Amino acid sequence: MTTRIVELRRGILKKNDELAHGLRERYSAAGVLVLNLVSSPGTGKTAFLERTLTELRGRGARVAALVGDLETDNDARRLAASGAPVRQINTHGICHLEAEMVAKHLEGWDLGELDYLFIENVGNLVCPSSYDLGERIRVALLSVTEGEDKPLKYPTLFNSADAAILTKIDIAEPCGFDRDLALANINRIRPGIRIFETSARTGAGLDAWLDYLGERRAERALV
Amino acid sequence: MHELSIVSSVVDSVTESLAAYPGARVLEVRLRVGALAAVIEDSLQFCYGIATQGTPLEGSVLVVKTLPVLMYCAPCAELVELPGLQSFTCPRCGEPVGDLRQGRELEIESFEIDEGPAAPGAQKESGVEVKL
Numbered sequence: 001m002t003t004r005i006v007e008l009r010r011g012i013l014k015k016n017d018e019l020a021h022g023l024r025e026r027y028s029a030a031g032v033l034v035l036n037l038v039s040s041p042g043t044g045k046t047a048f049l050e051r052t053l054t055e056l057r058g059r060g061a062r063v064a065a066l067v068g069d070l071e072t073d074n075d076a077r078r079l080a081a082s083g084a085p086v087r088q089i090n091t092h093g094i095c096h097l098e099a100e101m102v103a104k105h106l107e108g109w110d111l112g113e114l115d116y117l118f119i120e121n122v123g124n125l126v127c128p129s130s131y132d133l134g135e136r137i138r139v140a141l142l143s144v145t146e147g148e149d150k151p152l153k154y155p156t157l158f159n160s161a162d163a164a165i166l167t168k169i170d171i172a173e174p175c176g177f178d179r180d181l182a183l184a185n186i187n188r189i190r191p192g193i194r195i196f197e198t199s200a201r202t203g204a205g206l207d208a209w210l211d212y213l214g215e216r217r218a219e220r221a222l223v
Numbered sequence: 224m225h226e227l228s229i230v231s232s233v234v235d236s237v238t239e240s241l242a243a244y245p246g247a248r249v250l251e252v253r254l255r256v257g258a259l260a261a262v263i264e265d266s267l268q269f270c271y272g273i274a275t276q277g278t279p280l281e282g283s284v285l286v287v288k289t290l291p292v293l294m295y296c297a298p299c300a301e302l303v304e305l306p307g308l309q310s311f312t313c314p315r316c317g318e319p320v321g322d323l324r325q326g327r328e329l330e331i332e333s334f335e336i337d338e339g340p341a342a343p344g345a346q347k348e349s350g351v352e353v354k355l
Contacts, residue, residue: 002338003250006240008331012232012254095225127225129261130329155308156261160327188310191319 016131019099023106023134030111033217034119036097036133038157039141040150041123044167046075047200048141049120053082055203055210062113066105067120068097075120085109096127099134115217125154136162137216142186143167144177151185158189163196163212170199226266229329230274237334241279247336249283257290258308259326264289283334292326 011017027034037045049065056063064085067075076088087105089097102119111117119135121128140161142150145168151158158164164186172179179197186195194212198205237252256262264287271285292305296313302324303313313320 001340003335004244004247004338005333005335006244007333008236008240009333010236010331012229012236012329012331014236015232094228126261130225130229152309156259159259159308159311159323187319188312189308191311191321 013130013132016099019103020132020134023099023103024136026111027117027134027136030114032111032114032117033137033213034117034133034135035137035139035213036119036121036128036135037139037141038121038125038128038161039123039143039167040125040146043123043141043143043146044200045120045123045141046078048165048167048198049118050079050082051200051203051206052118052209052213053079053084055206056116056213057083059210059214061115063116063118064109064114065118065120066097066102068101068122070094070122079120091122095122095124096131097121097133098131102133116213125150125157129157129160139163139165141165141167142182144169144172144175144182148178148182148185151182151189155189158186161190161193163194164190165209166195166197166205168199168201169197169204170202226262227270227274229262230267230270233271233331234274234278234280236331238279240334241336244336244338247279247338249280249334249336251284251286251335252280253286253288253332253334255288255290255328255330255332257326257328258292258305259323260329262329288332290325290328293324294320295322295324296320297322 039045053063053065065079066087066089067079068089068091069075070091070093073088076086079086089101089105119133138161140158183195186193196205196209198209233252237249241247267287268285275281293302294305296303298316298318299313303315306314311320312318
């Protein structure tokens with residue numbers, strides 16, 4: 001038999017990466033700051049985002065959100081109560097969002113009319129880290145009920161994040177949450193990352209987070 | 224568990240490239256996977272058997288080459304290899320490192336095909352030809 005080795009050197013997720021690159025250029029041209037929120041199920045992404053959307057609107061910002069789940073539009077309905085335009089992406093079994101799903105759900109939206117677009121990923125600490133959605137900021141969330149070693153258990157995701165959010169800090173004490181250990185673990189995996197300690201219920205830590213968003217958007221406008 | 228969609232992309236890419244080699248049978252597919260790519264080799268192997276059924280890749284072997292994480296350490300002014308994923312600090316000087324140079328790769332390096340009985344005088348195309 002005659003055998004041949006065919007060199008390919010091709011990214012397996014090339015199609016997603018190309019679409020994400022196109023999205024990134026669109027976001028940039030429109031001047032919208034896009035964030036991809038990633039965490040386990042139950043960390044409180046939706047509650048955190050509800051509060052963020054409401055507060056940003058209160059500051060006069062134009063915001064919108066896409067939210068991914070396997071099934072139901074429950075989260076989109078919760079987020080829409082903030083008054084922001086929201087669309088639900090149902091992945092029907094797929095454990096992460098892909099650039100193509102995002103592109104499809106942006107149809108009909110004028111990105112130039114937005115200051116911030118939040119993409120709430122499917123609750124999963126593994127698979128979303130492989131899929132670029134064209135976001136400028138990837139946000140990893142961790143709740144005080146999850147255990148301080150989660151960043152060590154899921155380094156691939158925490159290492160790819162640009163900012164980290166601790167959620168539910170209002171119940172940190174009854175949960176026996178070791179704050180210093182959690183912060184140290186996040187820093188071990190992603191040295192120097194900005195960390196915000198928040199509670200969507202009490203509003204603690206939200207101001208620092210909103211100021212950060214404002215700074216990052218202003219930075220963007222200068223580019 | 225996104226290994227099935229990853230492996231499906233591999234099958235699609237290789238099948239597409241096979242169009243240039245009519246009648247060829249795929250023997251082996253080689254991937255390069257970074258230690259930070261968030262995929263598990265066992266899951267890839269398991270899914271590969273399923274995803275290749277009924278395709279020109281059926282029966283081929285999947286070879287996964289794992290690439291360690293390489294970071295650039297500014298104080299040491301050189302590339303350093305992380306021994307694991309539990310601490311992103313330079314193994315030489317202990318300083319935190321954030322400048323990732325290798326570790327997120329997820330790519331098809333090459334695939335090997337059997338083009339059937341050697342045709343004398345057949346034109347060689349690109350790629351390395353080995354006669355057995």
